[in-house]
Amino acid sequence: MLPTSMTESAQPRSAPTTQPSTGLDSSVASMNDPTCIEIAHFDAWYGAFQAIHDLSLSIPRNQVTAFIGPSGCGKSTLLRWINRMNDIVPSAHSKGTLRLDELDILHPSTDVVHLRRRVGMVFQKPNPFPKTIFENVAFGPRLHMKLRRGDLEELVEWSLRKAAVWDEVKDRLHAPALGLSGGQQQRLCIARAIAVGPEVLLMDEPCSALDPASTLAIEDLIYELREQYTIVMVTHNMQQASRCSDRTAFFFEGQLIESGPTDDVFTKPQQKRTDDYVRGRFG
Numbered sequence: 001m002l003p004t005s006m007t008e009s010a011q012p013r014s015a016p017t018t019q020p021s022t023g024l025d026s027s028v029a030s031m032n033d034p035t036c037i038e039i040a041h042f043d044a045w046y047g048a049f050q051a052i053h054d055l056s057l058s059i060p061r062n063q064v065t066a067f068i069g070p071s072g073c074g075k076s077t078l079l080r081w082i083n084r085m086n087d088i089v090p091s092a093h094s095k096g097t098l099r100l101d102e103l104d105i106l107h108p109s110t111d112v113v114h115l116r117r118r119v120g121m122v123f124q125k126p127n128p129f130p131k132t133i134f135e136n137v138a139f140g141p142r143l144h145m146k147l148r149r150g151d152l153e154e155l156v157e158w159s160l161r162k163a164a165v166w167d168e169v170k171d172r173l174h175a176p177a178l179g180l181s182g183g184q185q186q187r188l189c190i191a192r193a194i195a196v197g198p199e200v201l202l203m204d205e206p207c208s209a210l211d212p213a214s215t216l217a218i219e220d221l222i223y224e225l226r227e228q229y230t231i232v233m234v235t236h237n238m239q240q241a242s243r244c245s246d247r248t249a250f251f252f253e254g255q256l257i258e259s260g261p262t263d264d265v266f267t268k269p270q271q272k273r274t275d276d277y278v279r280g281r282f283g
């Protein structure tokens, strides 16, 4: 439902608290299913090199799932397949099943633009467009929604507030986004990702380029955002995984070694390799 301030423009503008309607209702029917993304017997290759082997994992709705594991074990590859980023890598191919609720992600008929509206991605290095702060956030909504100017402004504000960067940018919305600090740029990219009303946020090492204060701000944000979104976060920072994830999946050499509630994976792992990794014995 649109916030009051979006439907009655004569009223004073107040801070929006609910997300403006996006016109997407595809997930409503399946909201009762605790699994949001189902990965089953998934294999992925780059040319002849197999990067992921027979991987099966259920990613629960409205929780933060952390992917951990040493460099090169396939974490980013899996994220990239979940929103079909690997479509542009000519050597990349895969087998098996990836489902987002009812949607068969890998089916050739799946509309990738629609998929990416449901599955937002935030990268290790903030990548704002060379546009203003406002235009960065308004870009997706302009592409996907027909909003009146006032509604668009409200959605931009809502997204920036949700991403905990509004107070820092509200007086310079029309300044270039590239003039922001790294931490601010990353929060802007999160605002841009949530502005189109995704169900899932994939975050590939979202804090690795940030200072401790910005990292903490983003960790708080991730924890809060899971009330509305299903979040998958790749991190090399074990403290971060234990601070802000509900579940953790440990990958090694393209295989899923174990997954479960984060506390269990860190304090009583089932597998020796997991134990060695979380204790910092390798990787």
Ligand SMILES: Nc1ncnc2c1ncn2[C@@H]1O[C@H](COP(=O)(O)OP(=O)(O)OP(=O)(O)O)[C@@H](O)[C@H]1O
Residues within 6 Å of the ligand: 046, 049, 051, 069, 070, 071, 072, 073, 074, 075, 076, 077, 078, 089, 091
């Ligand atoms: N575009 C590509 N072409 C060929 N091989 C690739 C490509 N991208 C990744 N790989 C290989 O696939 C394997 C998995 O890479 P991936 O980027 O998924 O690892 P990762 O777990 O995200 O590592 P990191 O923690 O260093 O980011 C690695 O051996 C990598 O070299």
Ligand SMILES: [Mg+2]
Residues within 6 Å of the ligand: 075, 076, 077, 204, 234
């Ligand atoms: Mg990676």
